[in-house]
Amino acid sequence: DADVTQTPRNRITKTGKRIMLECSQTKGHDRMYWYRQDPGLGLRLIYYSFDVKDINKGEISDGYSVSRQAQAKFSLSLESAIPNQTALYFCATRSGSEQYFGPGTRLTVT
Amino acid sequence: AQSVAQPEDQVNVAEGNPLTVKCTYSVSGNPYLFWYVQYPNRGLQFLLKYITGDNLVKGSYGFEAEFNKSQTSFHLKKPSALVSDSALYFCAVRDLTGANNLFFGTGTRLTVIP
DSSP states (O other): TTTTEEESSSEOTTTTEEEEEEEEEEEOOSSEEEEEEEEEEEEEEEEEEETTTTEEOOOTTTTTTEEEEEETEEEEEEEOOGGGOEEEEEEEETTTTTEOOOEEEEEEEO | OOOOEEEOEEEEETSOOOEOOOOOOSSSSSEEEEEEEOOSOOEEEEEEESSSSSSEEEEEOOOEEEEETEEEEEEEESSSOOGGGGGEEEEEEEESSSSSOOOOOOEEEEEOOO
């Protein structure tokens, strides 16, 4: 997990605020992902990026945006946070058939 | 469309007993199947995968999984459970069209009772 880091680890914010979650990796992988985890729903893909110039929407991208600042950095933004975006957010990288996950960011929107 | 189902939200097993965590899949074509484990306050960790070949796949921490094409299942197993195996387990299938992304099941919480 240390190869994929996420900041912050925990965040409480208010409805309507803009918030950014950051992900960095030292694995040198081109492919990066953002997921959210909700109890009983498993992990759902928000956005994914195959390289700095290739960013794609996942199954639940509404209300989110991303930025791939460099091969090693992939940020997720909530433009105007709402309570149903309260969840655990994971960043991941991929090499071959395996994905490598960060430790997660627990976000609470009040 | 690809999908996986984990029919049990919770599995309890006594320490030392064999454990099974169930997963069924729905894909068009040959499936690429995965198991991941999530320990408390940690990200998901890869356990094992089935791409092709032997139906019994061995992975990390003594886990194995059996691919059964006729039953469209990929159950995770371990002969003797440890208390430290208590965690959340996710089955996943790869989307073989275009992006090759993973689709995850809803997860099964395994509790090993001392």
